[in-house]
Amino acid sequence: MDPFELLKTDHRKVEQLFSQLESASGKRKLEVFKQIKTELELHTQIEEKIFYPALEEPEETHDLALEAYEEHAVVKDLLKQLGRARTANDEWEAQAKVLQENVEHHVEEEENELFVKAQAAIGEEELEELGDRMEAEKARKQRGSSSKKSGAKKSASKTKSASTAAKRARPSKKGTSKSSGSKKSRSKKSAAKKR
Ligand SMILES: [Fe+2]
Numbered sequence: 001m002d003p004f005e006l007l008k009t010d011h012r013k014v015e016q017l018f019s020q021l022e023s024a025s026g027k028r029k030l031e032v033f034k035q036i037k038t039e040l041e042l043h044t045q046i047e048e049k050i051f052y053p054a055l056e057e058p059e060e061t062h063d064l065a066l067e068a069y070e071e072h073a074v075v076k077d078l079l080k081q082l083g084r085a086r087t088a089n090d091e092w093e094a095q096a097k098v099l100q101e102n103v104e105h106h107v108e109e110e111e112n113e114l115f116v117k118a119q120a121a122i123g124e125e126e127l128e129e130l131g132d133r134m135e136a137e138k139a140r141k142q143r144g145s146s147s148k149k150s151g152a153k154k155s156a157s158k159t160k161s162a163s164t165a166a167k168r169a170r171p172s173k174k175g176t177s178k179s180s181g182s183k184k185s186r187s188k189k190s191a192a193k194k195r
Pocket of ligand 1: 044047068072106110
């Protein structure tokens with residue numbers, strides 16, 4: 001597998017997602033962001049685990065590889081901060097724009113400098129091998145995250161059914177109690193105090 005093709009495909013996918021993010025609004029924005037986060041985390045992981053260590057060795061790519069790690073660190077930090085948000089407010093949008101600009105700069109530097117130098121510094125066979133390893137690692141990680149997701153879904157449906165059971169139990173309680181209006185308001189007050 002050509003490692004450059006593999007990584008470039010990831011880059012184009014993330015670019016598309018960023019343009020979707022620009023046109024999305026409300027909750028959809030956070031949904032698109034989640035996809036960007038998943039893509040970028042997977043992409044940076046395979047690069048850092050397999051690709052960059054190989055580029056650290058040749059003199060021609062050494063400095064750029066080290067710079068790439070640093071750029072990833074900035075991107076990962078921004079992803080973490082943005083991932084905490086519940087709504088996409090103006091500050092969030094500003095930070096998302098900074099993330100996009102950082103990713104665009106990083107991608108440009110990789111494709112126009114790092115990949116070109118790597119192509120010249122590393123033998124064809126080794127490059128193929130790196131591509132194969134990255135492809136396999138990506139597939140392995142994707143399988144792992146999808147099984148994690150289905151696990152999360154299961155536990156989410158459990159909580160849902162538990163809360164519906166609680167909802168079902170409540171009205172029957174109300175129905176049997178013949179409390180007067182004043183009692184009701186008192187119990188409401190005490191409930192409020194408890195909170
Ligand atoms: Fe990268």
